[in-house]
Amino acid sequence: MSQHEEINEKYGIEKPRNLEPVNPSKPKIPTVLILDTSKSMAPYADKVIEAFYRLIREISEDIMLQTSLELCVVTYDDEPHVRSEFKRFSTDIKLPEDLDFDGTTATHKTMELAIDLINERRKQYAERDIDSYKPAIYLITDGNANDDGDYSRIRRYQNDGGWNVLPIAIGNDITPAKMAEIRPDGMYFHIEERGELSAAFRLIKDSFSSLTRNLPVPIPENVQVIQLNNGIDKASEIVA
Numbered sequence: 001m002s003q004h005e006e007i008n009e010k011y012g013i014e015k016p017r018n019l020e021p022v023n024p025s026k027p028k029i030p031t032v033l034i035l036d037t038s039k040s041m042a043p044y045a046d047k048v049i050e051a052f053y054r055l056i057r058e059i060s061e062d063i064m065l066q067t068s069l070e071l072c073v074v075t076y077d078d079e080p081h082v083r084s085e086f087k088r089f090s091t092d093i094k095l096p097e098d099l100d101f102d103g104t105t106a107t108h109k110t111m112e113l114a115i116d117l118i119n120e121r122r123k124q125y126a127e128r129d130i131d132s133y134k135p136a137i138y139l140i141t142d143g144n145a146n147d148d149g150d151y152s153r154i155r156r157y158q159n160d161g162g163w164n165v166l167p168i169a170i171g172n173d174i175t176p177a178k179m180a181e182i183r184p185d186g187m188y189f190h191i192e193e194r195g196e197l198s199a200a201f202r203l204i205k206d207s208f209s210s211l212t213r214n215l216p217v218p219i220p221e222n223v224q225v226i227q228l229n230n231g232i233d234k235a236s237e238i239v240a
Contacts, residue, residue: 108149
């Protein structure tokens with residue numbers, strides 16, 4: 001069984017996944033964007049979709065990102081759903097028109113899938129002798145994970161492999177200690193008002209840019225940086 005088939009079977013992915021061949025023109029940034037589309041996010045569905053497409057448009061205007069960023073989009077509720085496979089960036093990256101905001105928050109399982117998808121893509125890079133930047137995972141969620149599992153594996157990839165993981169909590173229904181488990185340093189980003197989703201996507205866009213330019217990421221005014229293990233609640237900038 002191929003790695004591709006193993007992932008499909010492990011996560012119950014029935015729809016055929018079409019992996020685009022790697023374009024060797026530039027070093028790649030394998031990046032997974034994870035969007036919580038559970039029931040609690042339903043009142044903000046239009047804002048999520050609007051901000052997502054604004055992000056895609058802004059990336060399309062950045063020549064360096066266009067040639068380096070390989071974006072995989074995953075949404076999740078009770079289960080993760082791969083909406084766009086890794087491929088060279090284009091404005092063809094879309095969410096389903098009938099995207100449903102329902103169900104609970106299987107964040108543990110979704111993070112596991114993101115890891116496996118990145119490893120699958122990096123294997124393709126290695127087979128074609130293509131250089132890459134450290135992988136990146138971006139998560140936007142408004143609730144605690146309610147599926148079985150933990151974040152020990154993604155913490156290990158951050159510690160041992162230097163992966164960049166940027167968790168963003170929306171609203172005040174998330175338990176800070178739970179969100180802080182995602183990164184080894186206990187850090188996550190917090191946006192108090194759920195209606196301010198545009199700030200989350202702006203933070204992601206700026207972080208994308210920093211991955212190729214090795215620059216600090218400016219933090220939008222209404223975004224807090226929470227770091228539980230050393231008492232830091234706010235910061236003006238941070239390197240992704």
